[in-house]
Amino acid sequence: MAKVTRAAWTAILMLAATPVLAQAPAAGDTAGSAPTKTPPPITGAQVYTQVCQACHMADAKGGSGAAIIPALAKNPRLAEPGYPVGMVLQGRGAMPALGDLLDPAQIASVVTYIRTHFGNNYRKPVTEAEVKLMAGQ
Amino acid sequence: METGRTTRRQVLTAIGMVGGSAALYQAMTTMGHASETQFAGPPKLSGARTGASVVVLGAGLAGMLAAYELSKAGYKVRILEYQARAGGRNWSLYGGDTYTELGGATQKIGFAQGHYLNPGPWRIPHHHRTLLHYCKQFGVALEPFIQFNHSCYVHSSDAFGGKPVRYREAAADFEGNVAELLGKAIDQKSLDKELSQEDREKLMEALRDWGMLDKDMRYKTNLLSSEHRGYERPPGGGVDGAPIPSQIFNVHDVLNSNIWRNMAFFMNHEMQTTMFQPVGGMGMIGQAFARQVQPMITHNAKVSKINQDKSGVTVTYSDTGTGTVSQAKADFCVCTIPLGVLNQIENNLSPAKKSAVAAVPYSNSVKIGLQMARRFWEEDDYIYGGHSFTSQDIALVSYPNYHLFKDGPGVLLGAFASGAGAYRLAGMTPEQRIEAALAQGSVFHPGTYRKEFQNGASVAWSRVPWTLGCCARWNEETRKTHYQTLVAVDDRVVLAGEHASYVGCWMEGALLSSLDAITRLHKRALEA
Numbered sequence: 185m186a187k188v189t190r191a192a193w194t195a196i197l198m199l200a201a202t203p204v205l206a207q208a209p210a211a212g213d214t215a216g217s218a219p220t221k222t223p224p225p226i227t228g229a230q231v232y233t234q235v236c237q238a239c240h241m242a243d244a245k246g247g248s249g250a251a252i253i254p255a256l257a258k259n260p261r262l263a264e265p266g267y268p269v270g271m272v273l274q275g276r277g278a279m280p281a282l283g284d285l286l287d288p289a290q291i292a293s294v295v296t297y298i299r300t301h302f303g304n305n306y307r308k309p310v311t312e313a314e315v316k317l318m319a320g321q
Numbered sequence: 322m323e324t325g326r327t328t329r330r331q332v333l334t335a336i337g338m339v340g341g342s343a344a345l346y347q348a349m350t351t352m353g354h355a356s357e358t359q360f361a362g363p364p365k366l367s368g369a370r371t372g373a374s375v376v377v378l379g380a381g382l383a384g385m386l387a388a389y390e391l392s393k394a395g396y397k398v399r400i401l402e403y404q405a406r407a408g409g410r411n412w413s414l415y416g417g418d419t420y421t422e423l424g425g426a427t428q429k430i431g432f433a434q435g436h437y438l439n440p441g442p443w444r445i446p447h448h449h450r451t452l453l454h455y456c457k458q459f460g461v462a463l464e465p466f467i468q469f470n471h472s473c474y475v476h477s478s479d480a481f482g483g484k485p486v487r488y489r490e491a492a493a494d495f496e497g498n499v500a501e502l503l504g505k506a507i508d509q510k511s512l513d514k515e516l517s518q519e520d521r522e523k524l525m526e527a528l529r530d531w532g533m534l535d536k537d538m539r540y541k542t543n544l545l546s547s548e549h550r551g552y553e554r555p556p557g558g559g560v561d562g563a564p565i566p567s568q569i570f571n572v573h574d575v576l577n578s579n580i581w582r583n584m585a586f587f588m589n590h591e592m593q594t595t596m597f598q599p600v601g602g603m604g605m606i607g608q609a610f611a612r613q614v615q616p617m618i619t620h621n622a623k624v625s626k627i628n629q630d631k632s633g634v635t636v637t638y639s640d641t642g643t644g645t646v647s648q649a650k651a652d653f654c655v656c657t658i659p660l661g662v663l664n665q666i667e668n669n670l671s672p673a674k675k676s677a678v679a680a681v682p683y684s685n686s687v688k689i690g691l692q693m694a695r696r697f698w699e700e701d702d703y704i705y706g707g708h709s710f711t712s713q714d715i716a717l718v719s720y721p722n723y724h725l726f727k728d729g730p731g732v733l734l735g736a737f738a739s740g741a742g743a744y745r746l747a748g749m750t751p752e753q754r755i756e757a758a759l760a761q762g763s764v765f766h767p768g769t770y771r772k773e774f775q776n777g778a779s780v781a782w783s784r785v786p787w788t789l790g791c792c793a794r795w796n797e798e799t800r801k802t803h804y805q806t807l808v809a810v811d812d813r814v815v816l817a818g819e820h821a822s823y824v825g826c827w828m829e830g831a832l833l834s835s836l837d838a839i840t841r842l843h844k845r846a847l848e849a
Contacts, residue, residue, distance in 0.1 A: 208572070211824025212792055213442065215708070215716035216586030218392060218579035220742040221478050222714050237748035238685060238783045239423075246424030249786025250403045250658075253667040278661025278789040280682040285741060288671065 407605020
């Protein structure tokens with residue numbers, strides 16, 4: 185093994201004081217384009233078609249592979265409106281948090297839409313104010 | 322050696338002795354070496370206990386690399402894979418392939434022989450040394466990926482009347498205008514406090530040269546600006562050899578075009594040239610890894626339970642074809658299952674680990690491949706590889722880097738959508754996606770795009786049955802709360818994959834995570 189000179193040890197001590205490299209969040213591979221300028225969805229049906237349907241499917245029956253995308257059709261967990269609002273805002277597991285993509289009005293519209301369609305019949309609309317409250321706004 | 326002079330090698334040796342490889346890496350970085358990667362060569366694992374075994378969950382790149390290195394170290398390794406194919410997100414779709422997404426929509430791929438769509442990774446930065454190392458070791462032929470092409474188009478609905486312009490025109494005008502304005506600021510003495518007289522003069526000279534400004538420091542329609550943005554009539558020979566300059570754009574349109582986003586994109590470390598791709602499609606990498614570990618893989622295995630106790634790890638799985646339920650037992654487990662899927666698998670990992678698994682959502686992304694009857698982008702538009710950017714949902718059209726100048730068809734990347742655009746495209750049927758891609762992509766090549774279209778294929782990652790998403794999306798908060806818990810060895814189980822790295826959504830991250838995970842697991846195994 186090589187002998188270590190005093191100068192080498194000095195270098196080591198100096199390096200030990202060097203702070204660990206700061207980690208910048210990696211963005212992954214993206215297109216490099218400006219964000220899409222397609223007008224955002226407004227009504228509950230529009231939000232469902234343009235966002236939720238990507239995973240939960242047009243018939244809201246979800247899908248099954250290595251794991252499951254849950255069905256929103258005839259789903260008794262929608263009875264309590266806080267559950268779907270919370271899931272949309274915060275996400276969980278494979279369900280992404282959509283609080284940055286959708287504003288409270290859009291979330292209220294789409295949760296109301298889901299709770300009154302696809303075999304669900306929870307008539308009381310969810311309001312923008314309720315979503316804002318849950319989002320801590 | 323006692324002469325008082327210290328060589329760099331002496332210092333590095335000393336650092337390696339006291340601090341291990343992490344300190345050595347840090348030191349090398351400080352001294353100007355190896356600053357582009359944490360890869361320090363393949364792991365030197367050896368001396369596994371006789372009969373020690375590992376079950377690896379997932380035959381993506383992370384899982385296959387773990388299996389390869391652990392079996393070399395002496396472990397008995399078995400891989401369980403949900404799909405009939407190894408490679409995971411490293412994947413190419415070829416003519417004759419069939420792909421069924423969540424929800425049941427099935428596409429029969431119709432691409433001509435030799436053409437493909439890379440639904441997942443499609444370009445490799447030159448500093449992804451781990452991936453490049455194993456590509457070389459496993460015999461994957463690589464070719465340049467044409468990342469940056471000044472001739473491609475930039476389109477925004479808010480600029481140039483919605484008409485696409487060439488990247489070089491918009492970029493040159495952006496730089497020319499910025500140079501002129503900064504020159505004016507110096508003239509108006511706005512920077513006298515910041516810069517000395519000498520530095521102001523140097524900066525003026527730089528702005529004139531860089532921005533193609535005239536002697537009065539103005540950016541104008543002339544042969545100077547045309548040297549960057551292109552000519553109305555390019556230089557030629559003989560009688561009409563003299564060039565005619567092109568007309569510069571209105572500065573308002575240049576700013577509205579968002580060209581700076583595209584310019585800045587190419588400055589990102591991971592997007593800088595040189596980039597590479599495997600000859601024949603990205604999936605060649607997964608195939609090459611699979612050749613190293615194929616006998617260890619059990620395909621069509623859907624994991625339903627992961628249980629560890631004092632004696633080992635028991636993984637329960639069912640055959641997706643027959644439904645037969647089996648168990649795989651091993652001393653240790655490397656789990657590379659994507660988090661959204663793992664979150665739904667019964668397990669007895671620690672509560673903190675379970676929270677970490679549930680806390681990281683996955684991004685969405687949509688890629689669409691379009692086969693065109695002829696390479697009109699080359700023949701009509703002089704575009705050879707690279708990307709045309711748009712503010713529509715498809716985000717870009719990217720031109721193939723292979724079979725250049727050939728007669729016959731070519732497959733374009735007709736969409737690489739993310740965010741809102743990707744959700745919109747993912748929610749469509751495969752047929753609707755192709756229609757949207759044709760409608761939006763036509764903005765760059767009106768008249769030819771639809772006319773030359775032959776067939777297409779799309780992959781919406783939120784509907785990929787074995788991931789339920791594209792990549793793990795960490796943020797500062799989740800990194801702080803959950804990252805160390807996620808990567809820590811949990812008794813006999815360790816997680817690996819791009820989700821367990823800071824090089825998220827890249828193959829390199831999956832491999833670096835895998836090497837780190839098995840190094841720690843091996844240490845744990847020797848201590849047992």
